[in-house]
Every structure is written in structure tokens, then in C-alpha cells.
Amino acid sequence: MIKAVQIEKSYNNEKVLKSIDLTVEEGEFLSIMGESGSGKSTLISILGGFLQPDCGKVFWNGQDISKFSQNQMAEMRCSRVGFVFQSFKLISTLTAKDNILLPVTLGKKYNEQTQKYIDELTKELNLTELLDKYPDQLSGGQCQRVAIVRALAYKPKLVILDEPTGALDSVMEQKVMGVLSRINRELKTTIIQVTHSQNVSKVGSRIIVLKDGQIQQ
Ligand SMILES: Nc1ncnc2c1ncn2[C@@H]1O[C@H](COP(=O)(O)OP(=O)(O)O)[C@@H](O)[C@H]1O
Ligand SMILES: [Mg+2]
Structure with a gap:
């Protein structure tokens, strides 16, 4: 699915x-530590x-991504890759709900089923009551969960998360990891996550460690 x-x-x-x-195979759940x-x-x-x-080169499903035009790249990112940034990167002028819906609407994927899926995820991650709030009215952990739902909402084939539980307490951490392992199992979503936590890394199917700019063998 992805090859560097x-x-x-x-x-x-x-x-x-x-x-x-x-190389990350389709359906893999990789944890990167270091x-x-x-x-x-x-x-x-x-x-x-x-x-x-x-x-060096990066290939997505065999395609060299450096060959994509800016538009193609933006389109691919919208339609295929859900990304959760370490700093969340929520849009400050949009409510939590509209942040979550943005990639879905940009990708023209909004329908009843998607709304139902978003409702389930927001409920599971205790966000239902917070959907009308703006990012600066939310805690770090709440913003992190909004960013996670935003990345998952349109069911991308690949989800990449940068320390997705860094701002969460252990109960929420477990819930998020439960969601990630479920979509990995049921939807065959490929997941790449960065984490510091041994517990979180073990949820995945493979762990690699970066050290001195290289993958430790
Ligand atoms: N945009 C940037 N400009 C300059 N240095 C950077 C930039 N991004 C990261 N670095 C440096 O590169 C190194 C690796 O950063 P990063 O990839 O963020 O590491 P990690 O996520 O493992 O903490 C760090 O020393 C960091 O200071
Ligand atoms: Mg980092």
C-alpha cells in the first residue's frame, strides 16, 4: 500500500x-516509536x-507520489489518507462538527450513512455534547478526539496518526485504540501511528523504532 x-x-x-x-502492507497496523x-x-x-x-521516493499503491500534480496530491490526500497531526490542526473558525465534516464535504462523500458513522464515533469518543463548540473552547484532549474523528469520518483506506493519544487520559486512550483496532479489523484500514506509549504500540501488528535517522533492526 505504501512504500518508502x-x-x-x-x-x-x-x-x-x-x-x-x-514498506507498509495493506491492512497493516504499524506503530513507530523512538x-x-x-x-x-x-x-x-x-x-x-x-x-x-x-x-528517495514514496509510492502509494505503486504510484510515485512525487509525480502527482498539486491538485492530484490534494485530491488523493482528501480521498485516501486521514491524517491526525501532533498539533491537531483544527480550523479555528469552524465548530467541531464542521471540522469533522470538512473532508467529507470536500470529497463529496456526505450522505446519511456517513452522518450515522460520524454520530457513532462522536458518541463513542464522548464528543456529542461538544460539537457546536469552536476549537479554542475545547481542551487539548477534546481537540485531539475531534481531529481523530475528522480523519476517520470518510473511511479512508490509510490513516496516519501522530501521537494520537498524547493528550488523552487512560480511559480515552483505550477508547481511541479500540476504535482504531476495530476499523483496522473490520474495514481493513491500514494504520500508521507514532506513539511513545508501549501499551499503545502493542495494539498494532508491528512496531518499528527510529534511532539516529534510521530504523533500528
Ligand atoms: N521544519 C523544521 N525545521 C527545522 N528543523 C526541524 C523541522 N521539523 C523538525 N525539525 C527537527 O528535526 C528533528 C526531528 O523532528 P521530528 O520529526 O519532529 O521528530 P519526532 O517527531 O521524532 O520528535 C528534530 O531535531 C527537530 O528539531
Ligand atoms: Mg513528533
Whole structure:
């Protein structure tokens, strides 16, 4: 489903990623671990098509994503990849509900079934009462859950999450991991998550560790 070949990335002449090779199969649930600053966010931004590597290629279903035009890339991201950023990136001028609906409406996927799915997810993650609030009226953990529902709402084939439970208490962490393992099992959604937590990483089917810009063997 996703293949990275000899990815390199530097910031200010400092190499953050050194020749990363990684293949993620369809239906896999991968956890990426590693110390703070080891390049986890950089790697998943490249895998998700948000950031260009200096060298190397990323393939989605065999297609070299560097060959996509900006429009194609935007379209692919909207229709195929749900991304949860470490900083959530909710749109401050939209309510929680409208943040969640944005990718669905942009992708012209809004229908009764999607609304029902969103209702179920928001209920499961205790967001139902908060849907009319704006991001600055929500706590970090609430924003994080809104960002998670936004990424899942249109049932993308691939979901990439950057420390998706970093702002959550252990009860909510369990609920989020329950949702992720369910969609991985039932919808065969491919999941790539970055996490610091051993417990969270174990929910997935494979763990890799980044160290010194490389995947530890
Ligand atoms: N946009 C950027 N400009 C300059 N340096 C950056 C940028 N993004 C990340 N870095 C640096 O690259 C390294 C890896 O960052 P990051 O991928 O965010 O690591 P992690 O997610 O594992 O904490 C860090 O040293 C960080 O300071
Ligand atoms: Mg990070």
C-alpha cells in the first residue's frame, strides 16, 4: 500500500532521516516509536505526502507520489489518507462538527450513512455534547478526539496518526485504540501511528523504532 525507498531528509544541514526503507502492507497496523527528535513526525509527513524528502521516493499503491500534480496530491490526500497531526490542526473558525465534516464535504462523500458513522464515533469518543463548540473552547484532549474523528469520518483506506493519544487520559486512550483496532479489523484500514506509549504500540501488528535517522533492526 505504501512504500518508502531510501528516504533522506535534512533540516539546516542536519540529517534527520538517513536512507529509510519502509514498506507498509495493506491492512497493516504499524506503530513507530523512538525518542523525541528522532524524526518520527518528519517520516510520517513524508509518507502522508505533506513533506517532500530530499532524496528517495514514496509510492502509494505503486504510484510515485512525487509525480502527482498539486491538485492530484490534494485530491488523493482528501480521498485516501486521514491524517491526525501532533498539533491537531483544527480550523479555528469552524465548530467541531464542521471540522469533522470538512473532508467529507470536500470529497463529496456526505450522505446519511456517513452522518450515522460520524454520530457513532462522536458518541463513542464522548464528543456529542461538544460539537457546536469552536476549537479554542475545547481542551487539548477534546481537540485531539475531534481531529481523530475528522480523519476517520470518510473511511479512508490509510490513516496516519501522530501521537494520537498524547493528550488523552487512560480511559480515552483505550477508547481511541479500540476504535482504531476495530476499523483496522473490520474495514481493513491500514494504520500508521507514532506513539511513545508501549501499551499503545502493542495494539498494532508491528512496531518499528527510529534511532539516529534510521530504523533500528
Ligand atoms: N521544519 C523544521 N525545521 C527545522 N528543523 C526541524 C523541522 N521539523 C523538525 N525539525 C527537527 O528535526 C528533528 C526531528 O523532528 P521530528 O520529526 O519532529 O521528530 P519526532 O517527531 O521524532 O520528535 C528534530 O531535531 C527537530 O528539531
Ligand atoms: Mg513528533
